[in-house]
Amino acid sequence: MKFFLWLPVLAVCFCSASAKVGNDPLCGTKGPPTNPDGRIVGGEVAEPHEYPWMASFQAYKPSEGRLTHNCGASILNDRWIITAAHCGVIMGGIRPTIVVGSYNLTSTGPLESARQSLSIEKFITHPNFSSSHDYLANDIALIRLATPIANLSTAPQLGSICVPEKAKNAGNEFVDSIATASGWGVTFSGSATPHDVLMKVFLPMVAVKECAEVFQTSEEDTKTMLCAFAKGKDTCQGDSGGPIALKIDQKWTVIGLTSFGRGCGGSTPGVYSRVALFSDWIWETIGQYENGNEENGNQSS
Ligand SMILES: *[C@@H]1O[C@H](CO)[C@@H](O)[C@H](O)[C@H]1NC(C)=O
Ligand SMILES: *[C@@H]1O[C@H](CO)[C@@H](O)[C@H](O)[C@H]1NC(C)=O
Ligand SMILES: *[C@@H]1O[C@H](CO)[C@@H](O)[C@H](O)[C@H]1NC(C)=O
Numbered sequence: 001m002k003f004f005l006w007l008p009v010l011a012v013c014f015c016s017a018s019a020k021v022g023n024d025p026l027c028g029t030k031g032p033p034t035n036p037d038g039r040i041v042g043g044e045v046a047e048p049h050e051y052p053w054m055a056s057f058q059a060y061k062p063s064e065g066r067l068t069h070n071c072g073a074s075i076l077n078d079r080w081i082i083t084a085a086h087c088g089v090i091m092g093g094i095r096p097t098i099v100v101g102s103y104n105l106t107s108t109g110p111l112e113s114a115r116q117s118l119s120i121e122k123f124i125t126h127p128n129f130s131s132s133h134d135y136l137a138n139d140i141a142l143i144r145l146a147t148p149i150a151n152l153s154t155a156p157q158l159g160s161i162c163v164p165e166k167a168k169n170a171g172n173e174f175v176d177s178i179a180t181a182s183g184w185g186v187t188f189s190g191s192a193t194p195h196d197v198l199m200k201v202f203l204p205m206v207a208v209k210e211c212a213e214v215f216q217t218s219e220e221d222t223k224t225m226l227c228a229f230a231k232g233k234d235t236c237q238g239d240s241g242g243p244i245a246l247k248i249d250q251k252w253t254v255i256g257l258t259s260f261g262r263g264c265g266g267s268t269p270g271v272y273s274r275v276a277l278f279s280d281w282i283w284e285t286i287g288q289y290e291n292g293n294e295e296n297g298n299q300s301s
Helices: 086-091 208-215 275-290
Strands: 054-061 066-075 080-083 097-100 116-125 141-145 178-183 199-206 225-228 243-248 251-260 270-274
Touching: 054 080, 066 086, 066 097, 066 251, 080 251, 080 275, 116 275, 141 275, 178 251, 199 208, 208 225, 208 270, 225 251, 251 275, 270 275
Parallel strands: none
Antiparallel strands: 054 066, 054 097, 066 080, 080 141, 097 116, 116 141, 178 199, 178 243, 199 225, 225 270, 243 251, 251 270
């Protein structure tokens, strides 16, 4: 009798720890102790490193011979950054870089001691991002850094922000909350230079239909948005991609990404990409990438 000898084929796995596919354990634990209260006191300079998850998405500008700020972004963990999809279009691919740990982008002083400038390995645009109307939809993207952020958990100037749980209702989950938007964007409509130090503005979240009416968004696309408004307070050019955040269950959470509006600080509300609608996409995309399935997703760099 013959036996077939079964040579056990050992599936050798070089995969060390499986990819992080959820919020950073320490996300949202740094930052201000509470949400702003009911008084709107927006449009002011932030405290140094008050929002340690803030990142600046920069590109090399030949005319200035240096990297310049183009968009805001937020740190999810030491390798991943979240921003708006339209920021990838703005960047045009000229050596884009992520700057973290900064307060005054033009300074090299002591407050900038934790600043790091990191190369982008991959810019992953949401597959349904659309700019084909007079508005943007699914305006969300993930960035994988070529090298990890150093000292993310230990440096007080650096921290990660949490992604909210998957959305359950129609874009109105945060209505009446006062959220905090932050950015280095211009401080008035039409200005060309970003602000050197980080600014903050406190904005009430309003029903998404208020934005849907103004911008004539389709029902399907409206689901991808949040709406915020306070007269004379707003995010502006250069703030795009940056967070609008709320402290939820003791953790700072990125509920929206600055997406679009009409002018800045006028009488129309601003639109923010609704991160809670994309939480599954965020963790699936990160998980797939970290596990080597790089062909998945609509990727560009
Ligand atoms: C930011 O840094 C630059 C260069 O050091 C300095 O000129 C500017 O005043 C700083 N901005 C603020 C608001 O402190
Ligand atoms: C990380 O922190 C250590 C200890 O404070 C410091 O020596 C090192 O320069 C920091 N790394 C970066 C990239 O800032
Ligand atoms: C993109 O839109 C299509 C059609 O609505 C949908 O089936 C698909 O799930 C969307 N993709 C993602 C990643 O959400």
